[in-house]
Amino acid sequence: MPQQNMIQALNAAQDILLERDPNVVIFGEDTGYFGGVFRATDGLQAKHGLQRVFDSPITEAGIIAMAIGMGANGLRPIAEIQFSDYIFPGFDQIISELSRLRYRSAGQYTAPVTVRSPWGGGIRGGQTHSMSPEAFFTHIPGIKVVVPSTPHDAKGLLISAVEDDDPVIFFEPKRLYNGPFDGDHEAAAKSWAQHSGGDVPDGHYTVPLGKAKVVRAGKDASIITYGTMVHVALAAVAKSGIDAEIIDLRTLAPVDLDTITWSVEKTGKCVIVHEAPKTSGFGAELSAAIQENCFYHLEAPITRVTGWDTPYPHAHEWEYFPSQARIINALQHVMKV
Numbered sequence: 001m002p003q004q005n006m007i008q009a010l011n012a013a014q015d016i017l018l019e020r021d022p023n024v025v026i027f028g029e030d031t032g033y034f035g036g037v038f039r040a041t042d043g044l045q046a047k048h049g050l051q052r053v054f055d056s057p058i059t060e061a062g063i064i065a066m067a068i069g070m071g072a073n074g075l076r077p078i079a080e081i082q083f084s085d086y087i088f089p090g091f092d093q094i095i096s097e098l099s100r101l102r103y104r105s106a107g108q109y110t111a112p113v114t115v116r117s118p119w120g121g122g123i124r125g126g127q128t129h130s131m132s133p134e135a136f137f138t139h140i141p142g143i144k145v146v147v148p149s150t151p152h153d154a155k156g157l158l159i160s161a162v163e164d165d166d167p168v169i170f171f172e173p174k175r176l177y178n179g180p181f182d183g184d185h186e187a188a189a190k191s192w193a194q195h196s197g198g199d200v201p202d203g204h205y206t207v208p209l210g211k212a213k214v215v216r217a218g219k220d221a222s223i224i225t226y227g228t229m230v231h232v233a234l235a236a237v238a239k240s241g242i243d244a245e246i247i248d249l250r251t252l253a254p255v256d257l258d259t260i261t262w263s264v265e266k267t268g269k270c271v272i273v274h275e276a277p278k279t280s281g282f283g284a285e286l287s288a289a290i291q292e293n294c295f296y297h298l299e300a301p302i303t304r305v306t307g308w309d310t311p312y313p314h315a316h317e318w319e320y321f322p323s324q325a326r327i328i329n330a331l332q333h334v335m336k337v
Helices: 006-020 044-048 060-072 088-104 134-138 151-163 183-195 229-240 257-267 282-297 324-336
Strands: 024-028 053-055 076-080 114-119 144-146 168-173 213-216 221-225 244-248 251-253 270-277 303-307
Touching (some): 006 024, 006 076, 006 151, 006 168, 044 053, 060 088, 076 151, 134 251, 229 244, 270 282
Parallel strands (some): 024 076, 076 114, 114 168, 221 244, 221 270, 270 303
Antiparallel strands (some): 144 251, 213 244
């Protein structure tokens, strides 16, 4: 199997989808001729033509609205929002129209729309290019929310998303696009090499939506996480000396509660990690669900390691970004209880 980074895997997935299904189209700001800001659609317009891969005006509301119309009329659009921070002008279209199309038409229409968007921090993008807005979308019935952490999963999950008959918000961790971490994240770079799934099969394959993955088995505590934080958690556990199990959710809605509860019931202790702000973040929903389902197995309070409740700070990115040290402190705290 070839080694690919996440950008290459996403590009390959879209190439395969365009080849297999004439109803698949790709569009967004700079996705056509330029191949996307991060090059995830590089070469696809030249290969598949202007009618299959094309540029849109700078109007996120228009991008989402056009995708809804396409989906309702038999196409399978992949709409790219250039950064997840920019998705909010299209928020009303997603919430009021896209999420409800199947329900309000009693199944007469479906909305097989995939909205791709670079997501999260770690690339010094500042406050307007580093948000993690996943919690907004997990709150809305009718939308599936996906966050891959490896090239292998990114390709398989994207193929599953586009082939699904319901809308999927597909957030892609920018920090993982081109491979391992660097600088003071040396241990995370090692975890990337060991766990990234850089071996990406050729051709068509799927990774099921709604199914979490145990990326590290353990017995002392459970770490529930997704996206970039999977690799930070792996590096933290390697340093901590604590035999923690790490669950990569992969899909946030619908979330794989069976795998989460199985792990927490086994270990009795739980640390939730995400880079979005803490208040009303997706970790709050996870914490409530774990408490409701695992109360009699918990041996310590559930602990969250998250971003801070501030705008994303350009000058203090690594103080904001949940670090190995903060994850280790959380693990040590639950182990003392």
